Amino acid sequence: MSLNVHAIRAIYKFELNRTFRTLVQSILSPVISTSLYFVVFGSAIGSRMAPIEGVSYGAFIIPGLIMLSLLTESISNASFGIYMPRFTGTIYELLSAPVSYVEIVIGYVGAAASKSLIIGCIILGTARMFVPFQVAHPVWMVAFLLLTSISFSLFGFILGLWANGWEKLQIIPILVITPLTFLGGSFYSISMLPPLWQKLTLFNPVVYLISGFRWSFFGLSDVSVGLSLGITLLFLVVCLGAVAWIFKTGYRLKN
């Protein structure tokens, strides 16, 4: 079966246009908030902190901060992108169009992931202005960026399909994703935690993401890189399965 490439392009363009139409809100605001983190934690507080395994604290938090924005942005972009047409009723067109769910997912998730990637790169560039750092494994860094953007955009897409109110759309990012990211080692190495918390924190999937991503920068990690990659891929597969199920059953899409 051939892909409806025109449809994928139409959805992708439509979604990216939405981003550019709201440029300030969608790109500037994550950049500003991340810059504030750098100023406060990187420069102001970081200068008083001892380096972690030879990496200055200001540099140490960069991968964590990028991941923090990447997760938040991927989820909010993708969930909003598909929730909006459900809310306004324009979803009728998508459902009546000759598109398969694969094409819908590529269009929406692709656009959301692209936007997160753009933001990730901008933050990386911004960070460079505050703290000097080098990337040890650039290819792996890009791989982790890509995988994370795609996986969490997929997750956001599922969230946008599942939510049947604005409140539900907000509640998962606030109650689940933000705490997991903050407690997942964005700002610290998990070896700095008390022993019990070190064990508990391993149940947090975000730990593996941040650890793997940080390894690609500095070559040091809390958990093995293979495990990081494995968990990220596993999350991606679970999300793909959930999306396939949703479209197959028409859950929350067709009654």
Place this chain on the structure above:
Amino acid sequence: MISVRGLTKTYASGFAALKKVDLEIERGEIFALLGPNGAGKTTLINIICGIVNASSGTVIADGHDIAHDFRPARQKIGLVPQELATDAFESVIATVTFSRGLFGKPANPAYLEKVLRDLSLWDKRNEKIMALSGGMKRRVLIAKALSHEPQILFLDEPTAGVDVALRRDMWAMVRKLRESGVTIILTTHYIEEAEMMADRIGVIDQGEIILVEEKHRLMQKLGKKVLTLRLQKPLHELPRGIDGQLALEDEGRALVYTFDAQATDTGIASVLRQLSEQGIEFTDLSTKESSLEDIFVSLVKA
């Protein structure tokens, strides 16, 4: 062009919206689907267009099963939904271009320009949809539905809440589309609209198609004529000795005789003779054919 067989739909709430519906739509015709609110019109359309899953039954659109062979089937279909669901923040041209792409067609600005011009939207192409009036939004939905050059067009209550001028424009556009070979299925509350536009009429009530008939034949078959006589002096009771359906209206100032227009003997002559014998005089006389509306009301009430 469209063949619906044994289509049923029971919603999760247990409500049976469609009960074993069979329907054949012919190529190139304008088919009007009439029915009271909640009869199943929109459910039927939504199933054919892929927005609602059927509980059982099949739909074949231009030779393609809409479930198993959905791509070619849906490419041929355009839908103008009942609700004014639009992307408020998009411009007219952007939303129409999006629709064409979504339906798998390569970009064709010249064609889209023609569609927008035909719908008097070209001057508004760069405006955001939220800035448009309700009637203009309706036009945008039509433009979106036509953007991929569909062979089958569904219009679900296209003229609900639309002013007279726009309604006329739409009728003209629908006729033009039909001339170009597009099959059109419309639902409407305005029976007058079906009467003017449709080649064939289907009546749906409580999830069942109760009648499908060529419009003229329907009007002939079920149509009654009425003869109204304005009386010189009001009557308090019906004159005696006259056969047939007779009634007094307008406080006895009008005598109304209903007859079957198809009958060889309409009975008019004998009514008039009887009246003159009884010395009942009238000032004016008129006959009127019953409208589709009367037919429809009598069908659905039955």
